[in-house]
Amino acid sequence: MFRRIILFAVGPLLLTSLLAGVTASCQRSSEEKIAPRVLVRVNGDPITEEAVLRRIQSVHGEVTRENVDPGTWQRFTEAAVESEILDFLLLQAATKEGHTVSAEAVDRDLARTREMLGDEAYLSMLENRGFDEEQFRRYLAERLLIAQYRESLFEKVALSRVDLKEYYKGHPQRFALPKRYRLHIMFFSGPDEARATHALLEEGEPFGTLAEAHVDVGGKASQTRPMPLEALPEGMKQAVADIPPGEVVQYDGPDGSYLIKVLERLDQEERSFEEAEEDVRKYLRDFHEQKVLSDWYDAQVAAATIEHLRDEWN
Secondary structure: OOOOOOOOOOOOOHHHHHHHHHHHHHOOOOOOOOOOEEEEEEEOOOEEHHHHHHHHHHHHHOOOOHOOHHOOOHHHHHHHHHHHHHHHHHHHHHHHHOOOOOHHHHHHHHHHHHHHHHHHHHHHHHHHHHHOOOHHHHHHHHHHHHHHHHHHOOOOOOOOOOHHHHHHHOOHHHHHOOOOEEEEEEEEOOOHHHHHHHHHOOOOOHHHHHHHHHHHOOOOOOOOEEEHHHHHHHHHHHHHHOOOOOOOOEEEEEEEEEEEEEEEOOOOOOOOHHHHHHHHHHHHHHHHHHHHHHHHHHHHHHHHOOEOHHHHOE
């Protein structure tokens, strides 16, 4: 068995993760920032507490040491530190082997970042990170190098259709469509408004009619495609799972209140190999890429000088 490496900010979602991290930086004022502490050195290069926090927040949102329990924070930190070490090793290897990225590619990423953040938030992000634009360009170039080198490790991963069929034959349930729900949802700013509309339903008003009226006065309502429970927010999952088709439930979440009608519930459904082929390919490719990356990481760590300054973690 190989150890699965948790990746936070490399690969196809590079820009999305980057934006989550830089947005988190924008939301903290310079007065709140503390002098960065070094948690680890990788072949002499420092991994700072600030970099680890950005990586944690790119995945878990605006969490801090103060608003999660100590055990969870320790797990977040250890995973983020390992991902930082991996990135440092990938960057060092890319540099050593002469990999480069074009100025045009960096320009595209910078322009996309500025467009998605907006000028004001972009400049605020630079200020909060202590970057001028040239330093940020160097940061983006490093992220692109990391992604490029990581992809180069996977060039020998090749899967034939025979490989896919053989794996599917032994694991058809893994690629079955899960139980799915088709929902009609109305969103309200608070529970009182949702309760008032729910009362109208109990008096016999059709859900669809009330949803149309809600939209007409500026409210939000939508019908979903069939979706698995895992696609719903945590609290909403249980609310929906407990009611039969045709029934309506009120769910009060942290962002507002919902009235949810289950229009249809579809049972788990097996798929043929032809129907599931692309999912089989993706699953196996992800598995083999993780194996390649894990083996590469273990070899690099064994040869590297990695100093953990654990007193700084506490």
